[in-house]
Amino acid sequence: MPNKIILAINAGSSSVKVSVFTYTTPTADPQELAVIQVAGLTAPPATLKYDRGDQHIKNKELSDINGSESAYEYILNHLTSDDGLPELKHADDIEFACHRVVHGGDYDKPTRIDRDTLHHLEELSDLAPLHNAGALDIVKAVHAKCPKATNVAFFDNAFHQTLPLAARTYAIDQKVAKRNKLRKYGFHGLSYAFITRAVASHLQKPVEKLNIIALHLGSGASACCIQAGKSIDTTMGLTPLAGLPGATRSGDVDPSLIFHFTHDAGKPSRSSTTDMHITQAEDILNKKSGWKALTGTTDFGVISSKAGEGNEECQLAFDIFVDRISDFVGAYYVKLKGEVDALVFAGGIGEKGAALRKAVVEKAGCLGFGLDEEVNEKPGEQLVVDVGRQGFKHGVLVCQTDEQSEMARECAQEADGLRRKE
Numbered sequence: 269m270p271n272k273i274i275l276a277i278n279a280g281s282s283s284v285k286v287s288v289f290t291y292t293t294p295t296a297d298p299q300e301l302a303v304i305q306v307a308g309l310t311a312p313p314a315t316l317k318y319d320r321g322d323q324h325i326k327n328k329e330l331s332d333i334n335g336s337e338s339a340y341e342y343i344l345n346h347l348t349s350d351d352g353l354p355e356l357k358h359a360d361d362i363e364f365a366c367h368r369v370v371h372g373g374d375y376d377k378p379t380r381i382d383r384d385t386l387h388h389l390e391e392l393s394d395l396a397p398l399h400n401a402g403a404l405d406i407v408k409a410v411h412a413k414c415p416k417a418t419n420v421a422f423f424d425n426a427f428h429q430t431l432p433l434a435a436r437t438y439a440i441d442q443k444v445a446k447r448n449k450l451r452k453y454g455f456h457g458l459s460y461a462f463i464t465r466a467v468a469s470h471l472q473k474p475v476e477k478l479n480i481i482a483l484h485l486g487s488g489a490s491a492c493c494i495q496a497g498k499s500i501d502t503t504m505g506l507t508p509l510a511g512l513p514g515a516t517r518s519g520d521v522d523p524s525l526i527f528h529f530t531h532d533a534g535k536p537s538r539s540s541t542t543d544m545h546i547t548q549a550e551d552i553l554n555k556k557s558g559w560k561a562l563t564g565t566t567d568f569g570v571i572s573s574k575a576g577e578g579n580e581e582c583q584l585a586f587d588i589f590v591d592r593i594s595d596f597v598g599a600y601y602v603k604l605k606g607e608v609d610a611l612v613f614a615g616g617i618g619e620k621g622a623a624l625r626k627a628v629v630e631k632a633g634c635l636g637f638g639l640d641e642e643v644n645e646k647p648g649e650q651l652v653v654d655v656g657r658q659g660f661k662h663g664v665l666v667c668q669t670d671e672q673s674e675m676a677r678e679c680a681q682e683a684d685g686l687r688r689k690e
């Protein structure tokens with residue numbers, strides 16, 4: 269039987285990342301052949317990163333890319349014309365296109381995308397204004413350019429189905445809450461599912477016995493309290509705006525603040541489209557806040573090094589992040605009754621931000637976390653690295669999370685059920 273190609277597509281808030289996998293049987297993990305990323309969609313020029321075998325392209329500037337759909341077209345073209353990737357010479361070689369869909373509402377498992385599902389997901393676009401519309405544009409592009417591929421949606425909120433009622437319920441009128449489905453959903457679930465398995469395997473513990481406080485810190489940032497391998501709380505809410513601040517997101521603010529910020533809070537934003545309706549309030553808090561508003565850059569690597577050089581705005585942004593993360597580490601420590609296997613850092617900032625890890629772990633020192641500072645400076649590229657100090661009560665780990673590989677793994681396992689019936 270010929271190898272089958274799975275394309276795992278991750279439309280983040282500012283980038284499109286695609287990994288190419290082959291798989292043979294549902295039981296063996298898919299094998300990664302190439303990873304391609306077009307970043308900088310919100311701060312042009314877009315740039316290309318490509319890794320396949322010993323071929324590596326980094327920071328190549330691209331022209332004529334103005335959104336996720338054109339980024340996908342570029343990516344498909346790049347992959348099919350790479351002679352070193354003979355497994356994917358033609359769009360028809362793709363059997364499954366997996367899409368990370370941030371807000372899936374009540375969908376709780378990978379779902380083949382047909383016209384009805386697409387319509388339901390479009391209705392949820394307003395609840396993930398930086399994400400869903402971009403992902404669905406790519407679904408349509410795959411439909412047009414790769415008509416033989418089966419499109420499957422993987423939902424970023426699915427991992428948080430296990431949130432206890434008290435954690436998922438807002439203290440508002442429950443009739444309205446139920447009618448309008450207003451509750452905490454939580455996101456970054458593909459990443460937390462990956463982290464849970466990778467850390468359990470690293471610690472040689474069954475997933476069902478794993479208790480961790482996991483931090484996914486990227487352009488969007490969140491924390492998750494994982495007990496017995498299941499999410500029991502997380503910082504994002506009805507939408508990915510709640511909780512920690514991010515590249516362009518405010519994170520938690522007093523909900524009344526926005527009416528003092530602008531009198532036009534409830535009016536439609538100029539970023540509204542026919543597929544997505546958002547207010548000025550949502551536009552300001554999602555797209556014009558966070559690190560960008562505080563420092564002018566969305567790159568936390570730059571913020572971190574400028575803070576180290578004495579830049580006050582960057583120092584404040586850095587300190588705000590440490591302050592908010594520590595709040596949740598404390599809260600989740602109590603939820604886990606102090607029975608914590610490890611504090612886990614992941615996502616671009618969690619994996620690369622040594623200074624941030626140091627500051628967070630120092631604050632949590634009173635709970636029994638400590639860092640091996642030398643390893644923390646250069647943890648290396650292994651899947652999970654122990655950066656905790658010997659002899660301390662709880663571990664500290666860095667995990668190279670991979671949302672695309674999580675989708676590919678689930679896709680291969682469920683392939684028979686997901687395949688289109690001819």
Ligand SMILES: Nc1ncnc2c1ncn2[C@@H]1O[C@H](COP(=O)(O)OP(=O)(O)O)[C@@H](O)[C@H]1O
Nearest residue numbers: 280486487488566567568569615616617620621
């Ligand atoms: N050395 C570094 N220190 C801290 N943050 C970094 C470093 N290098 C990159 N980053 C940050 O990682 C973030 C991107 O993380 P990633 O998880 O890839 O984001 P996305 O949410 O777009 O998937 C950016 O804010 C980037 O600045």
Ligand SMILES: CC(=O)OP(=O)(O)O
Nearest residue numbers: 280281455487488508
């Ligand atoms: C849910 C979310 O915020 O995703 P990202 O960090 O990829 O923007």
Ligand SMILES: [Mg+2]
Nearest residue numbers: 280486487488
């Ligand atoms: Mg991401």
